[in-house]
Amino acid sequence: MQEQHNALCNIINQIHSLEAKLMTSEDNQTLSRRFQRIKKSFEELKLFVHNPIGEDYSETRLDCEASISGESSEHLKIIEVIKPLIYFKNGEDNELIQRAVVIAEGGGD
Amino acid sequence: MSTTIDYGIDLGTTNSAIARYVKGEVIVFKNPITLKETLPSVVAFRNERTLVGDKAREMLQKSSNNVFGLFKRKMGTSDSYMVGDTGNMLSPIQLSSMVLKELKNFIHSEGSTESVVITIPSAFDTVQSNATKKAGYEAGFKEVVLLQEPIAASLAYANKSNLDITDGKWLVYDLGGGTFDVALTAIDDGELKILDHEGDNYLGGTDFDKAIIEQFIIPNLKEKGTFANLETELKTASGKYNRLFYKLMFLAEEAKKELTNSPIAEIEFEVTDDNGTELDIYLELTKETFETLIEPSVDKTIQLIDAIIERNEISNEDLKCILLIGGSTYIPLVRSRLQEKYGIEINTSLDPTTAVVIGAAYYAGIKPKAKKTAASTSTTALKKGNFKFAYERVVREASTMLLVMAQDDIEGFQYRITRSDGGYDSGLLPMSKQVTADLPLIPNAHNAFQFNILDSKGDRVFVEEIGITQGKFSIDGQPLPNNICLEVDSIESETTFLEPVFKKNDILPLRKVITKQVSKTIYKDSQEEIVIKVFEGDIDSIPAANKLIGMISVSGSSLERDLIKGSDIELTLEITESRDLKVGAYFTLTDQEFENTFSSSESSITKAVLKSELDSFQSNLGVKLQQLEKDSKYEEAARVVAIDEEINELKSELDLIADDQISDDFYVLDVRKRELGKKMQAVFNTSFLTKTIENYYEWKETTQFRLIDKEATESDQIEFAKVIEDEVKFLQEGNITTIKMKINHLLSICRRIAQRTPMTHEDVMMHYMYLKNEKYMNRSKANDLIAKGDHAIENKNYIELVNVIKELSILKDKEGNSDLFKNKGTGLK
Structure with missing residues (x-):
């Protein structure tokens, strides 16, 4: 199971990188829909992928491993997501199988 | 109850760990939260919160006044650390005890934790050793036994390999994330002891990551793009590439790990250089290149080993092996260089990150407790x-x-x-x-x-x-409790109004893509901005009478080129079942996208925004009051004065709150502001409605006139008929927003026809010619310009004509001057 999860996490990370790269270059609904479908397929495998970009970051968030850029460490926002966070949902249980790797920056509202 | 100590702790300079000896086996406890076996030896203080471990380490670079690491180096000194936020002084002992307490939380098994073995570097003197003991006692342990780290590693090795070491010498080579230690270890008369040691407190794996960035990535980047002061811009907090630096640190570490079992590691990222060129960087770091980069550091460790060998007058052959511990000993070059240089066994059988703690637990498993300790002291339960x-x-x-x-x-x-x-x-x-x-x-x-x-x-x-x-209940079918609207500019005045996006009782989740036009040109690098404001509330009221739930502002400084008036903005609004609002804006002209998610638990209310809205209310009330007094409508004037007084009261209360205060008071005042907005709406509504209906008729007439043009198509005619088909109904209902939307629709029909008409500039000129006198701030100058424009039309000098129109538009007294609810505008229409 662990090995399977590792392999799937690697695939999800690659898809995340592709999405980040492709979706910034143009507003491509076709691509976007396909990425959504891929995510749905992972959800059928009980793997829920979440991209925390733009979310608030604080030291209480253990679902992310952050590097803090910029001058301020107050009012942190996640400005870049290198790896998304991945949950394995088994019934009522949620297991965080990959913490997001993010860059957070301070100075927001 | 066990009679031996059983628990071992590796209290490391950069990372710590805890393990337990149980029936011949050692269990390394995992952090119950992060599930990692190691805990960064870092303590942070954020307001009243104390953080120990990973989250504290994240803050290390940014908040040096409140985050403390590497304090092990100061054990036994009188140095203390001042917590910037509180002014409290903390000794290295106190900080170490916090790490030890945190490690105690890892323990999930039964058993007394009053006795413990804690490892110390071989270089620690008596004072430093006693300081470590004291930290253990402060963490609640009743008995603390110290063990030197190289001995702990040696014990782990002996137990792992089931070796019965009876004689001989070996080296324990410990290359960690930030420090290097080497110890000559020996068994003499059955006693395991450290004969000599050397170390460098500033040599470790993070130096290798930095070498990859500084000596490999940066030179490559400079070749591929234009970068001035790249190192500074990367490394300083205010540098424009500081964010990239942290990404590179991550990529460099990943590449370093990859190279432990692969000949090539790929490093891939995007960056925009100083000329604005977007670069897709793809680099291949070969094992050879990496080894060239770190060779000087590895050689330094060898020099330190040589110093020990020379000092102790031993030869390579006298050494049984070199035992590798510390995460950086995974690097093949470290292993091969040691092998080449000393020609003896390089032992890599231990997990280098947990070897010390495992050894400490083995020692604890055979070490009897010195004194009987009372059962659990949690009398304070x-x-x-x-x-x-x-x-x-x-x-x-x-x-x-x-x-x-x-x-x-x-x-x-x-x-x-x-x-x-x-x-x-x-x-x-x-x-x-x-x-x-x-x-x-x-x-x-x-x-x-x-x-x-x-x-x-x-x-x-x-x-x-x-x-x-x-969210488990009513996940499907949750209705939206209020309308969600977008604030847009009114075409005919400097006002804004609300356009519905999602209607009350629509079922969540919701998503809509709408296309709006830019209502004013935003020049690149200017201070002008487009403001996308999303409100929750009543669409028939003014924006300020509703609750602002999300806002994106895009200023000229964020634009890659000028954003021309009339160009399209594609807005995507999404509301999740948990009522998070996501707003995305895509500017087709500049090919830029801006996005933000607003959680319903947050608010964008600030003191400045509230104050500016209240000022705007009062300015509008002032104009209205003058009109009412002029018309001798004293009863209505009294109502206006009463509202004005209420606003003054609210402003005084607002002044009492500090600018940066995080308080519920803002929410309370915002609710009251919205109530005042509704009262104002009631006062103004009648005249405002009349004015809006008048505008509607004007635009209806203009559109009918346009539809006669030969450029008008059948579809324009159909669209017009559709706009006016329920005219009687919407005018009778008196819904200002609906009427304004109808006006907007008519305007877009006119604009479309005009775009197909070569006479556009002449038409605009005609419009200015026939404006009433009072529409110009300086009528005589306007007359001159009109004459100039007339002349330009005659001579078909369109460049001149455009200039005249521009000047006239500046002179034109904005209709909004006499209008209500005037504001800065959103830039959207």
């Missing part, structure tokens, strides 16, 4: 009845509030809340009679939290399980 917990068990929001009230005095205790999936940890916070915490929730799931209270020694004295279900 608190009873369930001492506390009252209040929280919602089923919630729809992304987070929920927990309230804990203590019956008795609980001074000196700390509390900590963790979520079972490992996604949340409050850190250690001082316990008080009343504790509130905002608990973040995993969507559509049951969230299990644990509320722990710890005594001054870090022992857990109370625990409460808390279960909260997020």
Whole structure:
């Protein structure tokens, strides 16, 4: 199971990188829909992928491993997501199988 | 009950760990939250919160006044650390004891934890050793036995290999993340001891990551793009590439790991250089190149070993092996260089990150407890009845509030809340009679939290399980409780109005893509901005009478080129079931996208925004008051004065709140402001409606006139008929927003026809010619310009004509000057 999860996490990370790269270059609904479908397929495998970009970051968030850029460490926002966070949902249980790797920056509202 | 100590702790300079000896085996405890076997030896203080470990390390670079690491180097000195936020002084002993207390929390098995073996570097003198003991006692241990790290590693090695070491010497080579130590270890007369040691406190794996960036990535980047002061821009907090630096640190570390079992590592990232060129960087770091980069560091470790060998007058052959510990010993070059140089066994059988703690636990497993310690001292254990917990068990929001009230005095205790999936940890916070915490929730799931209270020694004295279900009920079919609207500019005046996006009772989740036009040209690098404001509330009222739930502002400085008036903005609005609002704006002309998510638990209300809205209310009221007094409508004037007084009152209350204060007061004042907005609306509505209906008729007439043009198509005719088909109904209803939308629709028909007409500029000129006198601020200058424009039309000098139109548009007294609810505008129409 662990090995399977590792392999799937690697695939999800690659898809995340592709999405980040492709979706910034143009507003491509076709691509976007396909990425959504891929995510749905992972959800059928009980793997829920979440991209925390733009979310608030604080030291209480253990679902992310952050590097803090910029001058301020107050009012942190996640400005870049290198790896998304991945949950394995088994019934009522949620297991965080990959913490997001993010860059957070301070100075927001 | 065990008669041996059993527990071992590696209290490291950069990382620490705890393990237990059980029936011949050693278990390394995992952090129950991060599930890692090691804990960064870093302590951070954020307001009242104490953080130990990974989250503290994240803050290390940014908040040096409140975050402390590497304090092990200062053990036994009188140095102390001042916590910037509180001014409290902390000794290295106190900081170490916090790490030890945190490690105690890793223990999930039964058994007494009053005795422990703690490892120390071989270089520690008596004072430093005693300081470590003291830290152990401060962490609540009754008995602390110290063990030198190289001996611990050697024990781990001996037990792992089932070796019976009876004689000989070997080296323990410890290359960690930030430090290097080497010890000559020997068994002499059955006693395991350290003969000599050397070390460098500033040599380790992070130096290798930096070498990859500085000597490989940066030179490559400079070749591929234009970068001035790249190193500075990367490394300084205010540098424009500082964000990239942290990404590169991650990529460099990944590449370093990759090269332990691969000949090539790929490094891939995007960057925009100083010329604005977007670069897709793809680099291949070969094992050879990497080894060239780190060779000087590895050679330095060899020099230190040579110094030991020379000092102790031994030869390579006298050494049985070199035992490798520390994460950086995974690097093949380290192993091969040692092999080449000394020609003896390089032992890599141990897990280099846990070897020391495993050895400490083995030692603890055979070391009898020195004195009988009393059973658990948790006499301070608190009873369930001492506390009252209040929280919602089923919630729809992304987070929920927990309230804990203590019956008795609980001074000196700390509390900590963790979520079972490992996604949340409050850190250690001082316990008080009343504790509130905002608990973040995993969507559509049951969230299990644990509320722990710890005594001054870090022992857990109370625990409460808390279960909260997020979004499970009514996931499907939740209706939207209010309209969600977008604020857009009115075409005919400097006002704004609300356009509905989602209607009340629409079923969540919702998503809509709408296309709007830019109502004013925003020049690149200018201070002008487009403001996308999303409101919740009544579409028939003015924006300020509603609740602002999300805002994106894009200024000229963020644009890659000028954003021309009339160009399209594609807006995507999404509302999730938990009412998070996501707003995306795509500017087709500049090919840029801006996006933000607003959580319903947040608010964008600031003192400045509230103040500016109240000022705007008063300015409008002033104009209205003058009109009413002029028309001798004293009763209505009195109502206006009363509203004005209420606004003054509100402003005085607002002034009492500090600018940066985080307080519920802003929300309270915002609600009152919205109520005042509604009162104003009632006062102004009649005249405002009349004015809007007049505008509608004007535009209807203009459109009818346009439809006669030969450029007008049948589809324009059909569209026009559709706009006016329910005219009687919407005019009778008197819904200002609907009428304004109709006006907008008519305008877009006119604009479309005009775009097909070559006479556009002449038409605009004609429009200015026929404006009433009072529409110009300077009528005589306007007359001159009109004459000039007339002349330009005659001569078909369109360049001149355009200039004349521009000047006239500046002279034109804006209709909005006499209008109500005038504001800065959004830039959207």
